[in-house]
Amino acid sequence: MKEHPALDQLSQFYQSLDDIPTPAISLPTERGLPLWALFTGPIFASILAYSVLVISTAGHAMPTEPQGPILLNQYALQELRKGDTSSVPASHIFVITSRGRVI
Amino acid sequence: MAIVLRAESHRMASAVRNQSSVDFDIEGYREFVFRCALSVCGEPEGAEDVAQEVLMILLKSRRQIEATDQPLAWIRKVTVRSATHYLKRQKRTVSLQDSQVANNSSVEGLAVLQTLQRLSPEHRVLLGMAMGQGLSYREIADALGIPEGTVASRLNAAKKAFQQEWER
Numbered sequence: 271m272k273e274h275p276a277l278d279q280l281s282q283f284y285q286s287l288d289d290i291p292t293p294a295i296s297l298p299t300e301r302g303l304p305l306w307a308l309f310t311g312p313i314f315a316s317i318l319a320y321s322v323l324v325i326s327t328a329g330h331a332m333p334t335e336p337q338g339p340i341l342l343n344q345y346a347l348q349e350l351r352k353g354d355t356s357s358v359p360a361s362h363i364f365v366i367t368s369r370g371r372v373i
Numbered sequence: 374m375a376i377v378l379r380a381e382s383h384r385m386a387s388a389v390r391n392q393s394s395v396d397f398d399i400e401g402y403r404e405f406v407f408r409c410a411l412s413v414c415g416e417p418e419g420a421e422d423v424a425q426e427v428l429m430i431l432l433k434s435r436r437q438i439e440a441t442d443q444p445l446a447w448i449r450k451v452t453v454r455s456a457t458h459y460l461k462r463q464k465r466t467v468s469l470q471d472s473q474v475a476n477n478s479s480v481e482g483l484a485v486l487q488t489l490q491r492l493s494p495e496h497r498v499l500l501g502m503a504m505g506q507g508l509s510y511r512e513i514a515d516a517l518g519i520p521e522g523t524v525a526s527r528l529n530a531a532k533k534a535f536q537q538e539w540e541r
Contacts, residue, residue: 284505
């Protein structure tokens with residue numbers, strides 16, 4: 271019995287699928303990650319990243335003696351003159367006025 | 374195609390039987406899973422997605438496969454289920470320009486694929502299993518968990534639906 275032409279086409283279509291090669295289907299891992307790794311992994315990574323950040327910025331955050339001239343505006347200069355200057359050695363303070371004069 | 378797929382199935386089945394439980398290797402199932410998925414999906418991109426999903430399931434169900442007498446029937450059932458889910462959740466139309474089918478096949482092939490995409494997932498699954506894989510009513514019934522009589526009637530309905538859509 272002859273099939274409907276549409277079904278002939280369908281049959282040919284399925285035959286044509288044979289020509290498509292099987293792709294290399296990649297799997298993440300043959301054994302798979304344990305479930306606990308999904309949760310602990312990101313937490314561990316966050317802690318590690320935070321630690322690196324703290325260590326790398328620790329040197330900059332520590333109060334040290336100024337490495338160069340400190341530029342102060344007039345208000346800061348007044349405050350400095352009135353207040354306590356012990357935290358900054360006088361030898362390190364250079365004040366440049368608006369006219370370019372170094373005090 | 375049906376004969377080729379069946380021969381492949383028998384070859385793989387004997388190979389699987391000869392394997393000891395220690396030798397269970399997912400590689401041996403890649404071809405079988407992809408071919409099953411391709412006959413249901415009708416296009417390689419979808420079949421690859423389904424095959425990857427099924428292979429992941431197989432990795433997790435290794436002991437279950439080793440325990441069963443008919444591993445290929447079990448794998449076919451899982452593949453058909455995954456392919457059906459894929460077809461159901463496939464909201465967008467497959468880009469025919471990007472499809473490997475579009476590159477390799479004739480205008481008629483594209484027309485068939487477009488017609489298939491207008492059918493319900495259930496009809497596509499039945500046509501793929503019966504005409505694509507050449508499975509018997511019994512094998513289809515086992516894979517879908519329905520009686521053989523239901524397979525026959527649904528398959529006829531699927532063929533009619535395809536003919537109607539084809540002539541539109």
